[in-house]
Amino acid sequence: MSISISNISKSFARYPALNGVSAEIASGELLALLGPSGSGKTTLLRVIAGLEFPDNGGTVSFGGHDVTSLSAYKRRAGFVFQHYALFAHMNVFENIAFAFRVLPRRKRPTEAAVRERVGTLLEAVQLTEYEKRLPSQLSGGQRQRVAFARALAIEPEVLLLDEPFGALDAKVRKDLRRWLREFHERIKLTTIFVTHDQDEAFEVADRVVLIDKGIIQQSGTPAEVRSNPANDFVRDFLDLPHK
Amino acid sequence: MACASSLHLRRSSLPLRATAESPVAKAVLIGITLVFLGLFLLLPLVVVFQEAFSKGAAAFLHALRDPYTLSAIRLTLLVAAIVVPLNTVFGLAAAWSLTRFRFGGRSFLITLIDLPLWVSPVIGGLIYVLVFGAQGWFGPWLREHDIRIIFAVPGIVLATVFVTFPFVARGLIPLMEAQGIKEEEAALTLGANGWQIFRRVTLPKIKWGLLYGVILCNARAMGEFGAVSVVSGHIRGKTTTMPLQIEILYNEYQFAAAFAVASLLALLAIITLILKTHAEWRAERQLREATR
Numbered sequence: 418m419s420i421s422i423s424n425i426s427k428s429f430a431r432y433p434a435l436n437g438v439s440a441e442i443a444s445g446e447l448l449a450l451l452g453p454s455g456s457g458k459t460t461l462l463r464v465i466a467g468l469e470f471p472d473n474g475g476t477v478s479f480g481g482h483d484v485t486s487l488s489a490y491k492r493r494a495g496f497v498f499q500h501y502a503l504f505a506h507m508n509v510f511e512n513i514a515f516a517f518r519v520l521p522r523r524k525r526p527t528e529a530a531v532r533e534r535v536g537t538l539l540e541a542v543q544l545t546e547y548e549k550r551l552p553s554q555l556s557g558g559q560r561q562r563v564a565f566a567r568a569l570a571i572e573p574e575v576l577l578l579d580e581p582f583g584a585l586d587a588k589v590r591k592d593l594r595r596w597l598r599e600f601h602e603r604i605k606l607t608t609i610f611v612t613h614d615q616d617e618a619f620e621v622a623d624r625v626v627l628i629d630k631g632i633i634q635q636s637g638t639p640a641e642v643r644s645n646p647a648n649d650f651v652r653d654f655l656d657l658p659h660k
Numbered sequence: 661m662a663c664a665s666s667l668h669l670r671r672s673s674l675p676l677r678a679t680a681e682s683p684v685a686k687a688v689l690i691g692i693t694l695v696f697l698g699l700f701l702l703l704p705l706v707v708v709f710q711e712a713f714s715k716g717a718a719a720f721l722h723a724l725r726d727p728y729t730l731s732a733i734r735l736t737l738l739v740a741a742i743v744v745p746l747n748t749v750f751g752l753a754a755a756w757s758l759t760r761f762r763f764g765g766r767s768f769l770i771t772l773i774d775l776p777l778w779v780s781p782v783i784g785g786l787i788y789v790l791v792f793g794a795q796g797w798f799g800p801w802l803r804e805h806d807i808r809i810i811f812a813v814p815g816i817v818l819a820t821v822f823v824t825f826p827f828v829a830r831g832l833i834p835l836m837e838a839q840g841i842k843e844e845e846a847a848l849t850l851g852a853n854g855w856q857i858f859r860r861v862t863l864p865k866i867k868w869g870l871l872y873g874v875i876l877c878n879a880r881a882m883g884e885f886g887a888v889s890v891v892s893g894h895i896r897g898k899t900t901t902m903p904l905q906i907e908i909l910y911n912e913y914q915f916a917a918a919f920a921v922a923s924l925l926a927l928l929a930i931i932t933l934i935l936k937t938h939a940e941w942r943a944e945r946q947l948r949e950a951t952r
Contacts, residue, residue, distance in 0.1 A: 430762070468845055490851040502842035505949060506864045519852040519860070553949065571850055 418480040418574040418607050419444040420465065425475035426631075427460055434460040435471070436631035444480075445605040447598075449612055449622035453654065457631040458611045459499075459579055465609065466494045466577050479574060495573030499580040501564040503552040509563050510548040513538050516570040538566040558589040578610035582617060594621050615655055619643070627651055708926045711919035723917035724924070731897045732905035732921070735813070739901060740881045743820045747877050751828025752870070756862075758829075759836040773829050776822055784822040785890025788815055811893030816901065819887035824877045831873030832866055835947055839865055868942035875939060879932040883925055 420442040427435040434457045442448050450458040463469040465477055467489035476485045484492045504512050511518075513535045517526055526534065539545045542562035552560055561581065568576065581597070582590045598621050601608055612618050618625050619639040626636040627650075635647035646652045652659055713720050723729065758770055776784060790796050792809040802809060809815045843865070847857045863870075885903040892899040900908060902921055909918035 466849065468849070489845075489849040494849065496846070496849040498842055498846060500842065502846040504843055504846070504861060515847065515852070515860075516850040519847070519850065519856045567846075567850065 420575060420607060420609075421476075421478040421481075422461075422465065423476050423478075425461065425464055425477070426472045427457075427464060427469060427475075428472060433631055435464070438628075438631070438633055440626060440633060440636065442607060442609065444607055446607055447601045447621065447623045448609045449618035449625045450609060450628060451612055451615060451618040451625050451654075452628035452634075454613060456628045458613075458628045460631075461628065462577050462579055462609060462611045465575075466496045467492050468496070490571070493571060493574040495568030495571055495576045497561075497564045497568050497576070497578045497581055499583055501552070501560045503560055503563055503567070505552055507551075508548065509539070509544060509550050509552070509555070510535055512552070512563055513567045513570055515567065534570070538569055541569070542566045556589075557585045558593060561585065561593060574607070576606050576608040578608065580612060581610050582612070582614075590617075597621060627654065629654070705926055705930075708919055708922050711915060712923035714919070715916045719916055720920045720923075723914075723920040726917065728897050728900070729905055729909075729917070729921055732900045732902050733924070735816070735900065736882050736902040738813070739816055739820050740878055742817050743824055743881045744874060744878050746821060747824050747881075748828050748870070748874055750825065751832060751873055751877075754829040755832035755836055759833055760841060770833065773826050773833075776825050781819075781823050781884065781886030782890055785819045785887035788818050788822070788891050792818075810891050811895065811899060813899065815891035816888050816899060819891045820881050820884055823884050823887045824880045827877040827880065828870065828873035831869045831876070831943070835866055835869040835943065836862075838947055865946065868939050868946050872936060872939040872943050875932055875936050879929065879936075882928055 421440075423439045425435050425438045426433065436457075438457075438461060450461060452458045460469060464471050464475075467477075467484070467487060471477070471485070476483055478484060479492060479494075489496065504515065507515070514531050517531045517534065520526075535548075536545070539548055542565055544559060544562055544566070547555065547559060552563065555563065582593055585593065594617060597610075610622070619642075622639065624636065624638055625642055627634045627642065629650050635642055635651050637645075642651065643655065643657070646655065646657050649659065651657070724733075754769075754773060758766060758773075789810055792798055792802060792815065794803065794810070796810075809818070843861050844857050847861045852860065882901075883903060884901075885907070888901055889904060889907075892901070892904055894900055894904060894908065896908070902925055906918050906921045906925070909915075909921065
């Protein structure tokens with residue numbers, strides 16, 4: 418599903434986090450929102466998810482439909498949180514099954530159907546034998562994959578990832594990057610991830626959007642951005658020589 | 661009492677750091693603490709039970725079977741049964757709104773919740789007399805409609821609500837502050853509605869902190885004297901709670917009976933302490949897990 422955001426501004430109590438941001442994301446694209454901390458990239462992701470609402474005038478559309486006033490769930494946006502936000506008191510199975518458990522009674526699948534669907538998701542993230550574990554009994558990479566499977570349980574139209582590799586060590590990071598890229602190749606789900614790490618953005622994403630001070634500084638494929646940086650911020654941030 | 665103090669000391673003496681006091685200072689400090697605890701907490705407790713049984717177990721039971729005493733016990737249980745659920749809901753609502761929303765005056769409100777703790781309970785009772793008493797704001801109107809609040813059960817409930825308000829909210833605010841709202845947000849993106857988020861995500865996270873607050877709230881509700889004394893009117897068999905009944909018996913020189921009722925309250929305190937220690941321990945663990 419394509420995503421279109423237009424004229425998004427968002428101010429918190431004291432400072433503006435986003436300042437009239439507009440962007441188009443094509444269906445099936447894997448996009449990185451890249452910027453330093455405090456640039457507004459996470460706020461933008463949360464606005465797209467429906468966890469924050471933009472100030473007056475901004476709109477978010479999914480597949481041509483205006484979803485600005487819809488809640489996170491109605492948008493069918495799967496969200497993976499920076500520190501995973503797994504339910505600490507539920508085991509891996511119940512974390513992933515949560516989306517089914519909270520469905521209205523008439524839509525709720527039978528226990529057998531829940532087992533089957535959670536089983537499929539567990540297989541997809543290679544955690545089948547961990548279903549009885551609590552999140553606290555898992556490694557960082559495993560928790561990340563549980564969060565991923567949980568977000569996929571709602572059969573999302575778009576996938577939103579906040580610093581998906583941020584809290585992991587270098588080796589696991591590399592593996593998960595590759596895994597995400599392959600996963601994306603397989604199901605071509607429109608995916609946006611936020612990162613402050615340029616290598617991560619450039620290696621994984623089809624297209625990179627650079628954000629600073631709540632404004633989009635440049636957007637393009639990794640090659641385009643590298644060969645033709647738009648301004649001094651981009652040059653500085655990517656460590657490219659000034660003209 | 662005894663179990664809690666020894667438990668506490670054992671726990672605090674565990675981490676031996678290089679910066680710890682000298683052994684002598686340590687022994688003196690622990691000694692002073694033990695003497696104080698023994699003299700001012702343990703000894704009175706022992707005396708209460710000793711006096712309660714001073715005329716034998718039969719007299720003890722007889723004192724508790726006195727109709728006025730039974731009525732006082734019933735009233736105390738009734739008040740607690742009304743006040744504790746009310747303040748549990750109030751406390752949850754207060755903790756929820758104060759930790760989930762950012763708004764002007766928020767920190768002032770957090771301070772305000774503590775008001776009943778630093779205001780004398782007598783004042784807590786007096787404000788209700790001023791508002792609902794015969795000479796109070798609503799006094800004439802209430803008399804016209806034949807509604808009794810002061811010198812009746814509703815006044816006792818109101819005064820107790822006031823005094824016990826802070827306990828649940830105070831237990832929950834730091835816990836919920838530390839836990840943040842990420843799990844709730846995750847539940848939201850997975851399609852849970854407000855009630856489901858509370859029931860399936862928030863409540864399991866805060867249950868021990870909540871229980872801790874409820875236990876303290878209950879203990880205070882059953883034991884409150886000052887605020888209740890002002891609004892009760894001390895009508896025997898009607899508006900005397902256990903603490904008031906103890907005072908009446910004592911003033912009538914029925915020491916054994918007074919201490920018999922007092923021993924019930926003391927027993928409640930001991931049970932509270934054991935439950936509280938357990939809930940506190942579990943709540944601390946939940947807090948540690950949240951901040952890890």
